[in-house]
Amino acid sequence: MSTTVTPPKKVNRVGLEILNYKGAKTTLCAGCGHNSISERIIECFYELGVDPWRVGKFSGIGCSSKSPAYFLNMSHGFNSVHGRMPSVATGAVLANRNILGLGVTGDGDTASIGIGQFMHLVRRNLPMIYIIEDNGVYGLTKGQFSATADLGSKLKTGVINDLPPFDCCALALKWGATFVARSFSGDKRQLQTILKTAIAHDGLSVIDVVSPCVTFNDHDGSTKSYSYMKEHESMLHELDFVPFYEDIAVEIPEGEVRDVEMHDGSHLRIRKLHRDYDPTNRLAALAAIEEAEKQHEVLTGVLYVNTEKPNFLELLHLAEEPLATLPESKVRPPQAALDEIMEELR
Numbered sequence: 258m259s260t261t262v263t264p265p266k267k268v269n270r271v272g273l274e275i276l277n278y279k280g281a282k283t284t285l286c287a288g289c290g291h292n293s294i295s296e297r298i299i300e301c302f303y304e305l306g307v308d309p310w311r312v313g314k315f316s317g318i319g320c321s322s323k324s325p326a327y328f329l330n331m332s333h334g335f336n337s338v339h340g341r342m343p344s345v346a347t348g349a350v351l352a353n354r355n356i357l358g359l360g361v362t363g364d365g366d367t368a369s370i371g372i373g374q375f376m377h378l379v380r381r382n383l384p385m386i387y388i389i390e391d392n393g394v395y396g397l398t399k400g401q402f403s404a405t406a407d408l409g410s411k412l413k414t415g416v417i418n419d420l421p422p423f424d425c426c427a428l429a430l431k432w433g434a435t436f437v438a439r440s441f442s443g444d445k446r447q448l449q450t451i452l453k454t455a456i457a458h459d460g461l462s463v464i465d466v467v468s469p470c471v472t473f474n475d476h477d478g479s480t481k482s483y484s485y486m487k488e489h490e491s492m493l494h495e496l497d498f499v500p501f502y503e504d505i506a507v508e509i510p511e512g513e514v515r516d517v518e519m520h521d522g523s524h525l526r527i528r529k530l531h532r533d534y535d536p537t538n539r540l541a542a543l544a545a546i547e548e549a550e551k552q553h554e555v556l557t558g559v560l561y562v563n564t565e566k567p568n569f570l571e572l573l574h575l576a577e578e579p580l581a582t583l584p585e586s587k588v589r590p591p592q593a594a595l596d597e598i599m600e601e602l603r
Contacts, residue, residue: 270306270502278303280330285320290442290468291390295327297445298359298388301452302329305500313349313356317342317371319397320470321363321390329359340371343378346385347569353579354570357456358385365395368404368423375425379461380433381569386455386462387434389425390442392470393481400473411478425465426560427546430539435460435563437542439556441486442468447557450496450525454559457501457523460568467555480555491549493534493558499524517562525559536562 266274278299283292302309312332316322318339325334333356337345342360350358367375367389378387393406402410405425406418429437436458440448448466455462469483479485501522517525517536525536535541542561549556580588590598 269303271308273303273306273309275299275303277331278309278329280325280327283324283327285323285327286470286472288471289320290392290466290470291321291324292327293442293445294361294388294390294448294466294468295324297448297452298328301449301456305453305456307357307456311355311357313346313353313358315342315346315349315358315360315385317362317366319363319366319395320392321361321468322366324390325359325361332359340366340369341374342366342371343374343383343387347378347381347383350383350385351570351573351575352581354384354575354577355579358383360385360387362387362389364389364391364393364403364405364425368425372404372423376428376432379429379463381572382433382435382461382566384460384568384570386452387464389463389465390468391425391465391481392468392474393479394470394474396470396473400470407480410480413473424546424550425463427543429461429463430542430546430561433461433566434463434561435566435568436462436559437561438463438559439465439467441490441555441557442466443483443486444490444557447492447496450498451559453498453500454496454523454525454562457498458562458564460563460566486555489554491552491554491556493545493556493560496525496559518564525562536560539563 268274285291309329309331312329314325314329314332314334316325316336322336335345342362346358346360350356391405393403393410394400395403400412402412402418404423406422408418408421410418426437426439436455438451440451451464455464467481467486469481474481536559539561546556
């Protein structure tokens with residue numbers, strides 16, 4: 258009598274299958290770069306063993322803001338008004354500091370209607386991951402140029418963009434983000450490493466991912482198409498990420514290597530290739546972006562990381578317990594304090 262032996266299910270370090278990190282079936286266009294980003298998010302959170310119910314997903318409006326439905330279906334989620342995701346995320350993270358905030362947004366949601374909110378999120382250094390799915394167009398409204406579209410790029414209709422773009426990485430570098438990176442949705446290995454590092458970082462991680470729109474912005478003349486990115490991507494360095502719960506011992510090939518230790522003990526390992534690049538030098542990062550723009554290159558990799566600057570929760574001296582769980586006796590001022598305030602107003 259033969260018996261069929263069911264092979265054990267593959268689980269991560271917290272005992273969950275990769276199925277526990279997936280979401281609904283995507284409704285985005287086939288081949289959309291946003292779907293590749295969703296797949297990388299699923300893989301990274303699964304491989305690092307992050308409890309999905311500890312994650313708070315936040316988004317605004319746009320094709321990119323639909324994508325949180327396609328990953329981490331066991332997590333919390335809030336789909337906010339167009340351009341207002343940062344304030345909703347700030348409120349949630351302040352109310353419960355144990356939440357791992359994950360914002361997924363687009364170039365319109367960030368660099369147009371939401372640029373004011375984005376800049377205040379940056380200057381506060383709120384501890385969360387902020388992914389910009391950047392395709393240079395407004396996909397939901399038939400492909401007009403967004404504020405990140407490069408000068409001289411061309412729409413399918415033949416219209417040429419005559420306005421200079423916002424560079425979201427440059428804005429984040431200038432005003433306070435402590436982890437800034439750019440990647441390409443078609444570069445699986447690089448994007449995985451960057452995402453894993455952002456998960457470990459204790460501060461605002463801004464990741465600008467060039468994510469081609471296959472319907473409106475993947476043609477000759479577009480500077481955010483797959484072909485343009487393949488031809489013009491300039492990688493700063495080769496990246497590797499070593500989780501804090503694994504031995505930091507690898508075979509190091511020839512060439513100089515720089516280790517950047519994250520707050521939780523994880524390491525971002527950067528192998529320097531064509532240039533002597535220091536990812537802890539903010540001014541050098543800004544200069545590198547400027548130089549790449551002059552060369553018509555798209556600079557990808559970890560542009561900047563700072564593990565010393567306090568985040569917004571530390572600046573506010575918040576209690577270790579989530580504010581949402583504190584009893585009324587701790588969050589409501591006593592009557593004597595209220596009386597004192599009223600007396601001062603007389």
